[in-house]
Every structure is written in C-alpha cells, then in structure tokens.
Amino acid sequence: MSEKRATREAYGETLIELGRANPNIVVLEADLAKSTTTIKFKKEFPDRFFDCGVAEQNMMAMAAGLATTGKICFTGSFAMFATGRAFEQVRNTIAYPSLNVKICPTHAGITVGADGGSHQTIEDIALMRVIPGMTVIVPADYYEAKKAIAKAAEIDGPVYVRLGRATLPMIFDEDYDFVPGKAIVLKQGTDVTIFATGIMVSSSLVAAENLAKAGISAEVINISTIKPLDDNAIIESAVKTGRVVVAEEHSIIGGLGSAVAELLCEKHPVPVARVGIKDVFGRSGEPAELLKYYGLTDEDISQAAKGLLGK
Amino acid sequence: MTTHTTDKQATVSLVEAKARTIRTRIINMLGAAGSGHPGGSLSAADIVATLYFHEMNYNAAEPRWPGRDRFVLSKGHAAPVLYAALAESGYFPREDLATLRKIDSHLQGHPDMNKTPGVEISTGSLGMGFSAAVGMALGLKIDKSESRVYTLIGDGESQEGIIWEAGMFAAQHKLDNLVGIVDYNNLQIDGHVSDIVDIRPVAAKWSAFGWHTIEIDGHKVEQIIGALNEAKSIKGKPTMIIANTVKGKNVTFMEGQVDFHGKAPSKDEVAQACGEIEASGPLG
Structure with missing residues (x-):
C-alpha cells in the first residue's frame, strides 16, 4: 500500500x-x-x-x-x-x-x-x-x-x-477482475459489517484493523457498484453480523447509506449507522482536514461500529 | 426511398397536398387524444411536409438505415406533426394515429425514439433535441457520411440557453451537414414571444453565432424548398432557416390564438377545422 x-x-x-x-x-x-x-x-x-x-x-x-x-x-x-x-x-x-x-x-x-x-x-x-x-x-x-x-x-x-x-x-492490482454489480468482500468478520464505497474503502480496512485490536471482528465489503446493488451480498452479510455501518464520501441522504438502508429495511432489518456528510455543504480546506471535519476518517468508522455494539 | 419529382410546380403541389393531409391528421389525432398541442403542430406542417415529401432521403421499411437523413423535432410538443408525417411516409399504419397519448400506444405525448419507428431521438424537454442534432451531425462528419441533419426548433424554445451553446459548437466545428429551422410563430404558452422574452433580431443572432441564415415564409413550400437548396450550397458553416409562420395555420379559429398552444379541439371543432383544411385544396 x-x-x-x-x-x-x-x-x-x-x-x-x-x-x-x-x-x-x-x-x-x-x-x-x-x-x-x-x-x-x-x-x-x-x-x-x-x-x-x-x-x-x-x-x-x-x-x-x-x-x-x-x-x-x-x-x-x-x-x-x-x-x-x-x-x-x-x-x-x-x-x-x-x-x-x-x-x-x-x-x-x-x-x-x-x-x-x-x-x-x-x-x-x-x-x-x-x-x-x-x-x-x-x-x-x-x-x-x-x-x-x-x-x-x-x-x-x-x-x-x-x-x-x-x-x-492501492487495494487492487492490474489483475483485478471488476464485475459490475458485484460486491467484494475484502475482509471477513462476524460482529459488524462495514459497507464502503470510493475513498472510504481503504479507511474502512484501517478501521477494521483497529477494531480487531479492540476485539471486534469487522467484515469489510466494497460496494463499487451502487446501482444495480448486490442485494444478496448485502443481505447475506447483514444476516451474518447483524450490524451494519455504511461509509461514503457523499451525503448520508440518497447515497450508498440510503441504498443499503432501503434494502435492509425491507429484506432484513438490522441496526444501521451511516458515516457520510451529514446534510451540510462543504468548505475549503486540505482533503485530510476536511475528512476529519466532516467525520469521514477511519476513526469515525470505528466509532460507528463500536456504537452499534454498545461499546 | 422517397420519390422526387423533377417538375417544380408538381413538386410544390404534391407537398402542399401532403401538408393539408398532415393538418387533418393532426386535428383528428388531437381530437381523439383529448389533449396535446395543435397550434405549434399546424404552424410546422408545411416545413415538415417539405422535409418528408421532398427533401430527405430515408427508407421507412428500414428506419435506422445508416444512409438516411435525420430529422429531429426539437420542439417535441409538436409531436402530432411528426407522427402524421411518419404515418404518411409509411413508417407505421395511419390507424395508429388515433391511439396518440393512450396507455398502450407507441405514440407518446412527446416523441420517443424507442417506441415510434422513424423518431431519431426522444425530445420534449426544450433545447435538448437541437443539441442532440448537433451531436448527430458531428457523428456523421466523423464518419464522413453524406447524410444531413435537419432540426426544427421553436421560437419560445430559442429562449433556452442550450440552444446557443449548441449553436456556438456547431459553427466552431463547421457542421455544414446541419440545417436548423426556427418555427417563428411568435407565440408561446404565456403569450407573445416578443412580450415575454423577445428573441429578435433572431436572424442577426444566428448570423453573429456563425451560421448562414435565410428568412422565409414558412407556409410557402416553394420558399422552403429554395431555402433547403441554398443550405446545401453553403460550405463550412451550418444554416439556420428563420421560417415565419402562423400558429394554428389553416384553421381560422386557431390561427394566432395562444389558447390553442396546448388545447385539443372539441368534436365540433374537429369537424370545422377539417372542413376548412379540405376546402383549401386537395389532400395528398
């Protein structure tokens, strides 16, 4: 990396x-x-x-x-x-x-x-x-x-x-076979699932490492195709872990967080925490500063996961 | 393929007869549908009849024949004039016209390229068809095709910014395979174009945007043919024909009446309108 x-x-x-x-x-x-x-x-x-x-x-x-x-x-x-x-x-x-x-x-x-x-x-x-x-x-x-x-x-x-x-x-390499509509399990886990997209995927992997140190087993799934959504992969993981964090560099309204929540509400309701921009506009700053300001760091993902586990 | 007669007067008479037929079909289909846009369909009837029964090469049996000329109705609310011309050209049965705007019809309220044979691109949201026509002309240029692109825009539609974005692009890329026609009837839904946001001097505007411009009476078939011929002789720039028209043309109680922009005729009005059109000359 x-x-x-x-x-x-x-x-x-x-x-x-x-x-x-x-x-x-x-x-x-x-x-x-x-x-x-x-x-x-x-x-x-x-x-x-x-x-x-x-x-x-x-x-x-x-x-x-x-x-x-x-x-x-x-x-x-x-x-x-x-x-x-x-x-x-x-x-x-x-x-x-x-x-x-x-x-x-x-x-x-x-x-x-x-x-x-x-x-x-x-x-x-x-x-x-x-x-x-x-x-x-x-x-x-x-x-x-x-x-x-x-x-x-x-x-x-x-x-x-x-x-x-x-x-x-880098998460993938030249040999990676991208299949539209297919979610990719990047790390297996049992306590909580982190569905992430875009820049939040690498942060989610860091979060999962840190959560492991705290004794929490997090599954990390890359949802690169938001439409059509890989319904089965999402439901399957939610059934397994029973708790879901969704992380995206987008408003919590209308993006992947919404897509996952809509699906799980209908098919397999579990607690969901959305990590994203909380219905506000952006501002000038360095990217790293902005990610921290708007709550989009690996630490924010970890906190969301811990929150779902009551820790 | 269309057959083009060589005798000038015979050609004009044929197109005029077709235009009358198209007008009666517009009236009848809007009467059957109970909603739609008669005014701007009737104002464009002579222009559209000239394109389909004199100017353009196409093959109704093979709607997507690559060598065809393209017509884009950018003012998509005038769909009835396009549907009538397509039916008269053999793209689909004339009986289909009575299904306009019905739930199981291929004739949508505004043209849909995936439902109706002969529709080149879906339009209805103003300005976009013109821009798409510029894209078509560009694609045909890339392929060194001889096909030409014709697109009809409204005068109210000319208030859309995208018209002028596309206009600048077409001139920049010397798209001389593209002919725009403004159906200049000076009426839009809320009133006279000149009272709302005036587009005058529209020919000077297009000229300043780098287009060759021609001003004509949009109801004189001979003038429409002349302008289309002139456009073919212009190299290195697109041509815009400013066609001065009358909204609701050939139906006295609709002519110049803004209320008939988007109101269908009643049963009695259908009969009266068709009577007037048929009395004005033979159908074709």
Missing part, C-alpha cells in the same frame, strides 16, 4: 487504451481536459476528442446525439457540473432513451479540497442513482477505476463512474 494514486488518473489512461481498441470511442470534455486527464486522449486521438467549452448541458445532449450514430461517448467535466448542472440532459436525453453515453466526471466529493463547497458534490450518487436504467459505479482505487471505465464501454447504456482527485492507497 505504498504507492498512492487518484482514481482520476485512470481516466485518461484507460480512454487511450479504449480508443486504440475501438474507433467508435469519442471523448467530450468541458474545458477541464488537464484536470480530468482527458488531455491524454486528445493528444493521441485529436479527431475523436471534442472540447465543448464551458457548456456541460450541451456536452451531454450532444453525447446523446453522437450515440445515435454509433459512437460510444465518454463525457468529462467535474462531478458537480456533469451531474448537477446537466442533470436534466442526462435524465431526459441520455437515460430516458437509454443511449450509450458514459458519464465519468472527476473531482467528486469533499476531497476536491481547497476549491470549496461550490465544487464539492455530495449529491451526485443520489442524483444518478434515482434515474431508471443508470449504472452507478464508485471505484475504490486507481486499479478499480481503470477496470470500471473499461467495463463501462462494454455496457450498452448509460453508466456513471464517479472519479476523484484525492490520491488513494
């Missing part, structure tokens, strides 16, 4: 690989090619790269039009603008007709850092998850991001892949 990389770094690199393999891959950007790393694709395939300028809504609806001509269109920008500003283009022109457009913005969550609350989207998973037919993937590290972006190109229909700016420890 020595090398750390951001999930956004996987974007430009994987697009190049996809572009070499398939002439129908087209990349759209909205004036953020350096930040999102799509500039790498632009350099190798200038004829299949289109900078839409600062016009995210047009980028999304154009991507839908391109898809009708057989292109597999990847759209960039920051998560705030791709899912927020262009929400209705994504909903009505991409998802409603089920067109083959990939929405892979970067700089999701509060770890955007110093840019502050206007740029820190904590609602994007909720916004994408509520759209019928949308696949929603939140990679936990660089390698999972690479595999998820490559897999998104194979799925016929709209896919949201949430990428981030923060550098993260």
